[in-house]
Amino acid sequence: MNEFDNMISGWKNQTIPASANKANEIANLARKRLKDTQRKHVATIAVLGTTLLVLVGFALYTGGKSSLFVAGIGLMIAALGVRIAVEWWSSVQLKKLNIREDSTNYLKQLTGFYQTRKKIHGMFTVITFGLYVAGFGMLLPLFRASLSSGFFTYIIVSGILIFGVLIYYIRKKINEELRNLTLTLNDLSSISESFGD
Protein backbone atom coordinates (compact mmCIF):
# COMPACT_ATOMS: atom_id res chain seq x y z
CA MET A 1 0.00 0.00 0.00
CA ASN A 2 1.41 3.41 -0.92
CA GLU A 3 0.78 6.63 0.96
CA PHE A 4 -2.23 7.63 -1.13
CA ASP A 5 -3.85 4.21 -0.70
CA ASN A 6 -3.47 4.70 3.05
CA MET A 7 -5.19 8.06 2.75
CA ILE A 8 -8.06 6.46 0.81
CA SER A 9 -8.37 3.73 3.38
CA GLY A 10 -8.35 6.24 6.26
CA TRP A 11 -10.84 8.45 4.47
CA LYS A 12 -13.30 5.64 3.84
CA ASN A 13 -13.00 4.29 7.36
CA GLN A 14 -13.88 7.53 9.10
CA THR A 15 -16.94 7.45 11.31
CA ILE A 16 -20.01 8.85 9.64
CA PRO A 17 -22.90 9.95 11.87
CA ALA A 18 -26.18 8.12 11.32
CA SER A 19 -28.56 9.91 9.03
CA ALA A 20 -30.94 12.29 10.80
CA ASN A 21 -33.60 11.42 8.22
CA LYS A 22 -34.83 8.18 6.73
CA ALA A 23 -35.24 7.85 2.98
CA ASN A 24 -39.03 8.30 3.19
CA GLU A 25 -38.56 11.49 5.24
CA ILE A 26 -36.25 12.88 2.56
CA ALA A 27 -38.89 11.98 -0.04
CA ASN A 28 -41.53 13.80 2.01
CA LEU A 29 -39.26 16.85 2.32
CA ALA A 30 -38.73 16.81 -1.45
CA ARG A 31 -42.49 16.59 -2.10
CA LYS A 32 -43.14 19.44 0.35
CA ARG A 33 -40.48 21.61 -1.25
CA LEU A 34 -41.90 20.98 -4.70
CA LYS A 35 -45.35 22.08 -3.49
CA ASP A 36 -43.94 25.12 -1.65
CA THR A 37 -41.95 26.22 -4.71
CA GLN A 38 -45.01 25.90 -6.94
CA ARG A 39 -47.15 27.77 -4.39
CA LYS A 40 -44.61 30.57 -4.07
CA HIS A 41 -44.29 30.86 -7.82
CA VAL A 42 -48.08 30.96 -8.28
CA ALA A 43 -48.37 33.56 -5.47
CA THR A 44 -45.80 35.88 -7.11
CA ILE A 45 -47.47 35.65 -10.50
CA ALA A 46 -50.91 36.03 -8.84
CA VAL A 47 -49.93 39.26 -7.04
CA LEU A 48 -48.44 40.81 -10.18
CA GLY A 49 -51.26 39.38 -12.32
CA THR A 50 -53.96 40.82 -10.04
CA THR A 51 -52.34 44.26 -10.25
CA LEU A 52 -52.24 43.89 -14.01
CA LEU A 53 -55.92 42.88 -14.12
CA VAL A 54 -56.86 45.85 -11.90
CA LEU A 55 -55.04 48.19 -14.29
CA VAL A 56 -56.68 46.62 -17.34
CA GLY A 57 -60.06 46.71 -15.57
CA PHE A 58 -59.51 50.37 -14.66
CA ALA A 59 -58.61 51.19 -18.25
CA LEU A 60 -61.70 49.43 -19.59
CA TYR A 61 -64.02 50.82 -16.89
CA THR A 62 -63.01 54.43 -17.33
CA GLY A 63 -62.84 53.99 -21.08
CA GLY A 64 -60.55 57.00 -21.34
CA LYS A 65 -60.11 58.06 -24.92
CA SER A 66 -57.44 60.73 -24.49
CA SER A 67 -54.06 59.87 -25.88
CA LEU A 68 -52.45 60.81 -22.57
CA PHE A 69 -54.62 58.29 -20.72
CA VAL A 70 -53.94 55.52 -23.26
CA ALA A 71 -50.20 56.24 -23.16
CA GLY A 72 -50.06 56.40 -19.34
CA ILE A 73 -52.11 53.31 -18.59
CA GLY A 74 -50.49 51.54 -21.54
CA LEU A 75 -47.03 52.16 -20.10
CA MET A 76 -48.07 50.86 -16.68
CA ILE A 77 -49.67 47.73 -18.17
CA ALA A 78 -46.74 47.09 -20.48
CA ALA A 79 -44.14 47.51 -17.70
CA LEU A 80 -46.04 45.13 -15.41
CA GLY A 81 -46.71 42.67 -18.23
CA VAL A 82 -43.03 42.55 -19.17
CA ARG A 83 -42.08 42.09 -15.51
CA ILE A 84 -44.47 39.11 -15.16
CA ALA A 85 -43.17 37.58 -18.39
CA VAL A 86 -39.55 37.94 -17.21
CA GLU A 87 -40.37 36.41 -13.79
CA TRP A 88 -42.02 33.46 -15.51
CA TRP A 89 -39.17 33.07 -18.02
CA SER A 90 -36.60 33.24 -15.23
CA SER A 91 -38.33 30.45 -13.30
CA VAL A 92 -38.37 28.36 -16.47
CA GLN A 93 -34.62 28.95 -16.89
CA LEU A 94 -34.04 27.92 -13.27
CA LYS A 95 -35.93 24.67 -13.87
CA LYS A 96 -33.80 24.04 -16.95
CA LEU A 97 -30.60 23.90 -14.89
CA ASN A 98 -29.69 20.25 -15.12
CA ILE A 99 -28.06 19.07 -11.91
CA ARG A 100 -27.27 15.68 -13.54
CA GLU A 101 -24.96 17.29 -16.10
CA ASP A 102 -21.21 16.97 -15.67
CA SER A 103 -19.81 19.78 -13.53
CA THR A 104 -18.12 21.66 -16.39
CA ASN A 105 -21.43 21.95 -18.27
CA TYR A 106 -23.36 22.59 -15.09
CA LEU A 107 -21.01 25.48 -14.27
CA LYS A 108 -21.65 26.94 -17.73
CA GLN A 109 -25.42 26.69 -17.20
CA LEU A 110 -25.15 28.18 -13.71
CA THR A 111 -22.94 31.03 -14.95
CA GLY A 112 -25.38 31.77 -17.80
CA PHE A 113 -28.30 31.77 -15.38
CA TYR A 114 -26.61 34.18 -12.97
CA GLN A 115 -25.47 36.45 -15.80
CA THR A 116 -29.12 36.71 -16.90
CA ARG A 117 -30.22 37.38 -13.32
CA LYS A 118 -27.61 40.13 -13.15
CA LYS A 119 -29.08 41.76 -16.25
CA ILE A 120 -32.62 41.44 -14.87
CA HIS A 121 -31.63 42.92 -11.52
CA GLY A 122 -29.63 45.67 -13.15
CA MET A 123 -30.92 48.09 -15.76
CA PHE A 124 -33.96 46.02 -16.66
CA THR A 125 -35.65 46.46 -13.25
CA VAL A 126 -34.77 50.16 -13.20
CA ILE A 127 -36.22 50.67 -16.70
CA THR A 128 -39.48 48.75 -16.10
CA PHE A 129 -40.01 50.47 -12.76
CA GLY A 130 -39.21 53.84 -14.34
CA LEU A 131 -41.75 53.19 -17.13
CA TYR A 132 -44.37 52.21 -14.55
CA VAL A 133 -43.82 55.42 -12.56
CA ALA A 134 -43.77 57.47 -15.77
CA GLY A 135 -47.10 55.94 -16.80
CA PHE A 136 -48.56 56.82 -13.41
CA GLY A 137 -47.19 60.36 -13.74
CA MET A 138 -48.90 60.75 -17.13
CA LEU A 139 -52.24 59.97 -15.55
CA LEU A 140 -51.92 62.66 -12.89
CA PRO A 141 -53.22 65.62 -15.02
CA LEU A 142 -56.30 63.51 -15.82
CA PHE A 143 -56.80 62.69 -12.14
CA ARG A 144 -56.55 66.40 -11.26
CA ALA A 145 -59.15 67.27 -13.84
CA SER A 146 -61.63 64.59 -12.85
CA LEU A 147 -61.15 64.06 -9.08
CA SER A 148 -61.84 66.27 -6.05
CA SER A 149 -58.78 68.20 -4.84
CA GLY A 150 -58.78 66.22 -1.56
CA PHE A 151 -58.74 62.87 -3.28
CA PHE A 152 -56.16 64.10 -5.78
CA THR A 153 -53.91 65.25 -2.92
CA TYR A 154 -54.37 61.83 -1.31
CA ILE A 155 -53.28 60.12 -4.56
CA ILE A 156 -50.22 62.38 -4.84
CA VAL A 157 -49.13 61.89 -1.22
CA SER A 158 -49.77 58.12 -1.14
CA GLY A 159 -48.15 57.77 -4.58
CA ILE A 160 -45.00 59.56 -3.47
CA LEU A 161 -44.86 57.54 -0.26
CA ILE A 162 -45.42 54.18 -1.97
CA PHE A 163 -42.98 54.87 -4.81
CA GLY A 164 -40.46 56.32 -2.34
CA VAL A 165 -40.55 53.19 -0.18
CA LEU A 166 -40.41 50.99 -3.28
CA ILE A 167 -37.45 52.89 -4.74
CA TYR A 168 -35.55 52.61 -1.44
CA TYR A 169 -36.35 48.90 -1.09
CA ILE A 170 -35.71 48.01 -4.74
CA ARG A 171 -32.44 49.98 -4.81
CA LYS A 172 -31.23 48.24 -1.64
CA LYS A 173 -32.19 44.79 -2.92
CA ILE A 174 -30.71 45.44 -6.37
CA ASN A 175 -27.37 46.59 -4.95
CA GLU A 176 -27.22 43.60 -2.58
CA GLU A 177 -28.21 41.15 -5.32
CA LEU A 178 -25.78 42.61 -7.85
CA ARG A 179 -22.92 42.47 -5.33
CA ASN A 180 -23.70 38.81 -4.53
CA LEU A 181 -24.12 37.90 -8.18
CA THR A 182 -20.81 39.54 -9.09
CA LEU A 183 -19.00 37.63 -6.32
CA THR A 184 -20.71 34.37 -7.34
CA LEU A 185 -19.83 34.87 -11.00
CA ASN A 186 -16.20 35.63 -10.11
CA ASP A 187 -16.02 32.44 -8.03
CA LEU A 188 -17.69 30.37 -10.75
CA SER A 189 -15.34 31.83 -13.34
CA SER A 190 -12.23 30.91 -11.35
CA ILE A 191 -13.60 27.39 -10.74
CA SER A 192 -14.41 26.96 -14.43
CA GLU A 193 -10.92 28.11 -15.35
CA SER A 194 -9.41 25.73 -12.86
CA PHE A 195 -11.43 22.80 -14.25
CA GLY A 196 -10.48 23.76 -17.75
CA ASP A 197 -6.75 24.34 -17.38
Place this chain on the structure above:
Amino acid sequence: MEQDIFQAIYNQYYPVVFRLCLGYFKGDMELAADMVQEVFIRVWEKHDEFRNESQVNTWIYRIAVNCCLTEIRRKKSYETRIQTYIQPEGDSAEKQQHDQEILHQCIAQLDEPDRLLVLLMLEDLPHQEIAKVLGLTEVNTRVKVHRLKEKLRKNYQNNLNNAQ
Protein backbone atom coordinates in the same frame (compact mmCIF):
# COMPACT_ATOMS: atom_id res chain seq x y z
CA MET B 1 -41.31 0.46 -6.45
CA GLU B 2 -39.92 3.95 -6.99
CA GLN B 3 -39.75 4.35 -3.23
CA ASP B 4 -37.73 1.12 -3.05
CA ILE B 5 -35.27 2.37 -5.65
CA PHE B 6 -34.79 5.63 -3.77
CA GLN B 7 -34.45 3.78 -0.45
CA ALA B 8 -31.74 1.56 -1.93
CA ILE B 9 -29.88 4.52 -3.42
CA TYR B 10 -30.11 6.43 -0.16
CA ASN B 11 -28.83 3.55 1.96
CA GLN B 12 -25.98 2.80 -0.38
CA TYR B 13 -24.79 6.33 -1.07
CA TYR B 14 -25.47 8.17 2.19
CA PRO B 15 -21.95 7.57 3.64
CA VAL B 16 -20.26 8.42 0.33
CA VAL B 17 -22.20 11.67 -0.10
CA PHE B 18 -21.69 12.58 3.55
CA ARG B 19 -17.91 12.16 3.27
CA LEU B 20 -17.85 14.27 0.12
CA CYS B 21 -19.92 17.05 1.72
CA LEU B 22 -17.93 16.88 4.95
CA GLY B 23 -14.71 17.34 3.00
CA TYR B 24 -16.16 20.15 0.91
CA PHE B 25 -17.38 22.02 4.01
CA LYS B 26 -14.03 21.54 5.74
CA GLY B 27 -15.30 19.25 8.47
CA ASP B 28 -18.42 21.23 9.44
CA MET B 29 -20.84 18.40 10.33
CA GLU B 30 -23.91 20.64 10.39
CA LEU B 31 -23.32 22.15 6.95
CA ALA B 32 -22.41 18.71 5.59
CA ALA B 33 -25.63 17.18 6.96
CA ASP B 34 -27.69 20.01 5.42
CA MET B 35 -25.97 19.50 2.10
CA VAL B 36 -26.46 15.72 2.20
CA GLN B 37 -30.17 16.33 2.68
CA GLU B 38 -30.14 18.75 -0.26
CA VAL B 39 -28.32 16.24 -2.46
CA PHE B 40 -30.83 13.47 -1.73
CA ILE B 41 -33.78 15.80 -2.24
CA ARG B 42 -32.35 16.51 -5.70
CA VAL B 43 -31.78 12.78 -6.23
CA TRP B 44 -35.41 12.11 -5.27
CA GLU B 45 -36.58 14.72 -7.76
CA LYS B 46 -34.72 12.82 -10.48
CA HIS B 47 -35.01 9.27 -9.18
CA ASP B 48 -37.53 8.17 -11.80
CA GLU B 49 -34.86 8.94 -14.39
CA PHE B 50 -32.47 6.52 -12.69
CA ARG B 51 -34.39 3.55 -14.05
CA ASN B 52 -32.54 1.71 -16.80
CA GLU B 53 -29.50 3.81 -16.00
CA SER B 54 -26.39 1.76 -15.58
CA GLN B 55 -24.21 4.46 -14.09
CA VAL B 56 -26.12 5.54 -11.02
CA ASN B 57 -22.75 6.08 -9.38
CA THR B 58 -21.80 8.86 -11.81
CA TRP B 59 -25.19 10.53 -11.43
CA ILE B 60 -25.01 10.62 -7.66
CA TYR B 61 -21.49 12.09 -7.72
CA ARG B 62 -22.51 14.66 -10.32
CA ILE B 63 -25.50 15.75 -8.27
CA ALA B 64 -23.40 15.92 -5.09
CA VAL B 65 -20.59 17.93 -6.73
CA ASN B 66 -23.05 20.23 -8.53
CA CYS B 67 -25.01 20.83 -5.32
CA CYS B 68 -21.74 21.90 -3.67
CA LEU B 69 -20.99 24.21 -6.62
CA THR B 70 -24.48 25.72 -6.38
CA GLU B 71 -23.67 26.60 -2.77
CA ILE B 72 -21.08 29.09 -4.06
CA ARG B 73 -24.06 31.47 -4.16
CA ARG B 74 -24.35 31.27 -0.38
CA LYS B 75 -20.61 31.14 0.16
CA LYS B 76 -20.51 34.43 2.05
CA SER B 77 -22.88 33.11 4.70
CA TYR B 78 -20.85 30.03 5.45
CA GLU B 79 -17.27 30.99 4.66
CA THR B 80 -16.84 32.78 7.98
CA ARG B 81 -17.82 29.57 9.73
CA ILE B 82 -15.37 27.36 7.93
CA GLN B 83 -12.19 29.31 7.29
CA THR B 84 -10.14 26.36 8.40
CA TYR B 85 -10.71 22.73 9.18
CA ILE B 86 -13.07 22.28 12.10
CA GLN B 87 -11.91 19.61 14.46
CA PRO B 88 -14.84 17.53 15.71
CA GLU B 89 -15.62 18.13 19.37
CA GLY B 90 -16.16 15.77 22.29
CA ASP B 91 -15.93 12.03 22.19
CA SER B 92 -15.68 11.82 18.44
CA ALA B 93 -12.50 13.93 18.53
CA GLU B 94 -10.93 11.51 20.96
CA LYS B 95 -11.83 8.58 18.77
CA GLN B 96 -10.83 10.29 15.55
CA GLN B 97 -7.64 8.88 14.23
CA HIS B 98 -4.80 11.30 14.02
CA ASP B 99 -4.05 10.69 10.36
CA GLN B 100 -7.69 11.30 9.42
CA GLU B 101 -7.56 14.70 11.09
CA ILE B 102 -4.38 15.56 9.22
CA LEU B 103 -6.03 14.48 5.98
CA HIS B 104 -9.05 16.68 6.69
CA GLN B 105 -6.72 19.61 7.35
CA CYS B 106 -4.95 19.02 4.04
CA ILE B 107 -8.26 18.91 2.14
CA ALA B 108 -9.45 22.09 3.86
CA GLN B 109 -6.34 23.91 2.61
CA LEU B 110 -7.23 23.26 -1.03
CA ASP B 111 -9.35 25.61 -3.14
CA GLU B 112 -12.81 24.48 -4.25
CA PRO B 113 -12.04 22.77 -7.59
CA ASP B 114 -9.06 20.89 -6.14
CA ARG B 115 -11.04 20.01 -3.03
CA LEU B 116 -13.83 18.46 -5.09
CA LEU B 117 -11.36 16.56 -7.24
CA VAL B 118 -9.46 15.22 -4.23
CA LEU B 119 -12.73 14.13 -2.60
CA LEU B 120 -13.56 12.08 -5.70
CA MET B 121 -10.03 10.67 -5.70
CA LEU B 122 -10.38 9.64 -2.07
CA GLU B 123 -13.53 7.70 -2.96
CA ASP B 124 -11.18 5.72 -5.19
CA LEU B 125 -13.05 6.60 -8.37
CA PRO B 126 -11.24 5.62 -11.56
CA HIS B 127 -9.96 8.47 -13.76
CA GLN B 128 -12.60 7.66 -16.34
CA GLU B 129 -15.42 8.19 -13.87
CA ILE B 130 -13.92 11.35 -12.36
CA ALA B 131 -13.71 12.70 -15.92
CA LYS B 132 -17.41 11.88 -16.47
CA VAL B 133 -18.46 13.53 -13.21
CA LEU B 134 -16.49 16.73 -13.77
CA GLY B 135 -16.79 16.86 -17.55
CA LEU B 136 -13.03 16.78 -18.15
CA THR B 137 -11.07 14.81 -20.70
CA GLU B 138 -9.42 11.67 -19.38
CA VAL B 139 -5.98 13.05 -20.18
CA ASN B 140 -6.69 16.27 -18.32
CA THR B 141 -8.09 14.28 -15.40
CA ARG B 142 -5.03 12.07 -15.25
CA VAL B 143 -2.73 15.11 -15.20
CA LYS B 144 -4.78 16.83 -12.50
CA VAL B 145 -5.00 13.69 -10.38
CA HIS B 146 -1.25 13.19 -10.60
CA ARG B 147 -0.58 16.81 -9.66
CA LEU B 148 -3.03 16.72 -6.77
CA LYS B 149 -1.72 13.46 -5.39
CA GLU B 150 1.69 15.06 -5.21
CA LYS B 151 0.33 18.24 -3.65
CA LEU B 152 -1.72 16.29 -1.11
CA ARG B 153 1.26 14.11 -0.22
CA LYS B 154 3.45 17.17 0.40
CA ASN B 155 0.75 18.94 2.44
CA TYR B 156 0.19 15.76 4.40
CA GLN B 157 3.86 15.50 5.28
CA ASN B 158 4.05 19.20 6.22
CA ASN B 159 0.96 18.99 8.42
CA LEU B 160 2.25 15.81 9.97
CA ASN B 161 5.57 17.47 10.78
CA ASN B 162 3.84 20.55 12.17
CA ALA B 163 1.62 18.38 14.36
CA GLN B 164 4.57 16.58 15.90
